[in-house]
Amino acid sequence: xxxxxxxxxxxxxxxxxxxxxxxxxxxxxxxxxxxxxxxxxxxxxxx
Amino acid sequence: xxxxxxxxxxxxxxxxxxxxxxxxxxxxxxxxxxxxxxxxxxxxxxxxxxxxxxxxxxxxxxxxxxxxxxxxxxxxxxxxxxxxxxxxxxxxxxxxxxxxxxxxxxxxxxxxxxxxxxxxxxxxxxxxxxxxxxxxxxxxxxxxxxxxxxxxxxxxxxxxxxxxxxxxxxxxxxxxxxxxxxxxxxxxxxxxxxxxxxxxxxxxxxxxxxxxxxxxxxxxxxxxxxxxxxxxxxxxxxxxxxxxxxxxxxxxxxxxxxxxxxxxxxxxxxxxxxxxxxxxxxxxxxxxxxxxxxxxxxxxxxxxxxxxxxxxxxxxxxxxxxxxxxxxxxxxxxxxxxxxxxxxxxxxxxxxxxxxxxxxxxxxxxxxxxxxxxxxxxxxxxxxxxxxxxxxxxxxxxxxxxxxxxxxxxxxxxxxxxxxxxxxxxxxxxxxxxxxxxxxxxxxxxxxxxxxxxxxxxxxxxxxxxxxxxxxxxxxxxxxxxxxxxxxxxxxxxxxxxxxxxxxxxxxxxxxxxxxxxxxxxxxxxxxxxxxxxxxxxxxxxxxxxxxxxxxxxxxxxxxxxxxxxxxxxxxxxxxxxxxxxxxxxxxxxxxxxxxxxxxxxxxxxxxxxxxxxxxxxxxxxxxxxxxxx
Amino acid sequence: xxxxxxxxxxxxxxxxxxxxxxxxxxxxxxxxxxxxxxxxxxxxxxxxxxxxxxxxxxxxxxxxxxxxxxxxxxxxxxxxxxxx
Numbered sequence: 001x002x003x004x005x006x007x008x009x010x011x012x013x014x015x016x017x018x019x020x021x022x023x024x025x026x027x028x029x030x031x032x033x034x035x036x037x038x039x040x041x042x043x044x045x046x047x
Numbered sequence: 048x049x050x051x052x053x054x055x056x057x058x059x060x061x062x063x064x065x066x067x068x069x070x071x072x073x074x075x076x077x078x079x080x081x082x083x084x085x086x087x088x089x090x091x092x093x094x095x096x097x098x099x100x101x102x103x104x105x106x107x108x109x110x111x112x113x114x115x116x117x118x119x120x121x122x123x124x125x126x127x128x129x130x131x132x133x134x135x136x137x138x139x140x141x142x143x144x145x146x147x148x149x150x151x152x153x154x155x156x157x158x159x160x161x162x163x164x165x166x167x168x169x170x171x172x173x174x175x176x177x178x179x180x181x182x183x184x185x186x187x188x189x190x191x192x193x194x195x196x197x198x199x200x201x202x203x204x205x206x207x208x209x210x211x212x213x214x215x216x217x218x219x220x221x222x223x224x225x226x227x228x229x230x231x232x233x234x235x236x237x238x239x240x241x242x243x244x245x246x247x248x249x250x251x252x253x254x255x256x257x258x259x260x261x262x263x264x265x266x267x268x269x270x271x272x273x274x275x276x277x278x279x280x281x282x283x284x285x286x287x288x289x290x291x292x293x294x295x296x297x298x299x300x301x302x303x304x305x306x307x308x309x310x311x312x313x314x315x316x317x318x319x320x321x322x323x324x325x326x327x328x329x330x331x332x333x334x335x336x337x338x339x340x341x342x343x344x345x346x347x348x349x350x351x352x353x354x355x356x357x358x359x360x361x362x363x364x365x366x367x368x369x370x371x372x373x374x375x376x377x378x379x380x381x382x383x384x385x386x387x388x389x390x391x392x393x394x395x396x397x398x399x400x401x402x403x404x405x406x407x408x409x410x411x412x413x414x415x416x417x418x419x420x421x422x423x424x425x426x427x428x429x430x431x432x433x434x435x436x437x438x439x440x441x442x443x444x445x446x447x448x449x450x451x452x453x454x455x456x457x458x459x460x461x462x463x464x465x466x467x468x469x470x471x472x473x474x475x476x477x478x479x480x481x482x483x484x485x486x487x488x489x490x491x492x493x494x495x496x497x498x499x500x501x502x503x504x505x506x507x508x509x510x511x512x513x514x515x516x517x518x519x520x521x522x523x524x525x526x527x528x529x530x531x532x533x534x535x536x537x538x539x540x541x542x543x544x545x546x547x548x549x550x551x552x553x554x555x556x557x558x559x560x561x562x563x564x565x566x567x568x569x570x571x572x573x574x575x576x577x578x579x580x581x582x583x584x585x586x587x588x589x590x591x592x593x594x595x596x597x598x599x600x601x602x603x604x605x606x607x608x609x610x611x612x613x614x615x616x617x618x619x620x621x622x623x624x625x626x627x628x629x630x631x632x633x634x635x636x637x638x639x640x641x642x643x644x645x646x647x648x649x650x651x652x653x654x655x656x657x658x659x660x661x662x663x664x665x666x667x668x669x670x671x672x673x674x675x676x677x
Numbered sequence: 678x679x680x681x682x683x684x685x686x687x688x689x690x691x692x693x694x695x696x697x698x699x700x701x702x703x704x705x706x707x708x709x710x711x712x713x714x715x716x717x718x719x720x721x722x723x724x725x726x727x728x729x730x731x732x733x734x735x736x737x738x739x740x741x742x743x744x745x746x747x748x749x750x751x752x753x754x755x756x757x758x759x760x761x
Binding site for chain 2: 712715716717720722723724725731733734735737741743744745746747748750751
């Protein structure tokens, strides 16, 4: 019994995750920088 | 938000390029700045507005940096035009603020004198006063003001010090015109200015005597020594890698036990089922497999931050220049390449400082082979497997050093070949670099930087990695196979089938279908390799429900091929490590390379080249090793 | 044949920064060549004092308290004289 609700819940989580990914992929990428997740701090390069 | 108040006056900021003019401009105007192009010229001039404490609205122009008003270049011509009112749509400014670096007055004051000669009211902003005082310079702003005949405001624009005093000095009526005593009885204006400046510096900006050997000189005696310098350099990096394996183990242990504890708790509160499996194997296992390496990544960034903050970076660039020349690069390529050890994306963007277009392209091309921090979780997962942990951290440090050295050496080799093929530059550029004095690291800045990186690392783990882990879990669980056999279940699932397709491609490299699938998923983000492995290899310990969920490493150590042979032999692991050194698995990098190099062909060519090299190198290692009997 | 004037002798006794000995206090007499703008930008101006700290592929020198490294080719473009 409890197995069934877990399967449903898991399925829901997976479906939502997949949906979020699809939405993010289809949205045009913000230009400027690296998309945010390159973990860089801004650095001032002078030479 | 435009202010309706009328502008009382326009002031212009002028000074050498490195005097901190723009910092001052930003400190004055804050948000109220606008970039505009003066017609006919490609040089940018910024203008903005601000209010003085007396309530007047002033407009300020940030003129291009220049060394003199002789107009040797388009920049200088714009500055001259601005001061003489020759710029279209721009009247002569009412006052000029000369921004000078207090540590370099011998050079900067020349421009100030020329500006005074133009007949405009002037003010001297003596910037970077903190650095000058630390260097032992004895500055006397009052004496300077007396001799020059204009107000002098000491300041440190980067910390905001003195900005208020500057605004207060801009009271109406504006300072009167100064005289030019150095020009009287002078035949050569340049020479007259020079001797005036030198005399003035003797009086009001005394340097510590040249004979004084500073602390910096003493340290540089070692750091820049042809032999000891390199020894220092090598020792520092080895220590870093050792620290990554030993010091970071403590916080790593906390994270791992935390992960195990949560898993245990979930097992007690939830009955067996898909959701529980999703949470423990997918979320906890997947995300945990990456987050666990946060302490080590932070250690790397701490090290980089210390190097930059103390001023050692310039010495490293100096040492590396000779080596880089052999790769066809110059010392200027050092910083971008070094930054790529953290992340290739800012490294590629930093190549903008390289004058030579061809050298820039080559640097961009090889930057991804400086093993970036995203590879660390993969390296740190495999290296301790390769050498059993009780063999000591120094051996692991050496192996890691070897991995980094491999990437770096390959990058230099390819750079050399590529540079040769691209041909010589039209204009030859030379190495010149200022070595700042050593200083105590700025801990607050470093701390903030570390916190930023930890934050964005966790944010990425909580979003991209989490999402991918969930999807990977789903792919490896469904469709379900009836029955209890864990390996059959995996084979039946979507992931298993993908694995079967991939396996022929990766088998010659020593990887099985699961590893191959994990490699494929890491093209989204390298760290995902750990998450995928965690999910794909959990099956092996499903038989043993009672035992605590082992660490991922233990699971991998126990993994076998279908016929029972151990999967992760030392040779297979080396092959895997080499693959990760060379493979370009970061789509954001490809995008940035395309943008910075101006060509998608260059970026895709790089992707194809690096993927091919990764596969071939791995193949040679594995098959070659098999032939040799390993 | 034109006799050498006093200024000609002066020029002959000028060295390039490259040729000067290490550890010497020098005064810059002139900056020439294609790199002169960059050299001036870094602070290599006439009449400024400079001390050479090391030789080699890249030279190290101390210029008005600032330590600067520059390549041999650039150092050839800086004419110096021993400071009195």
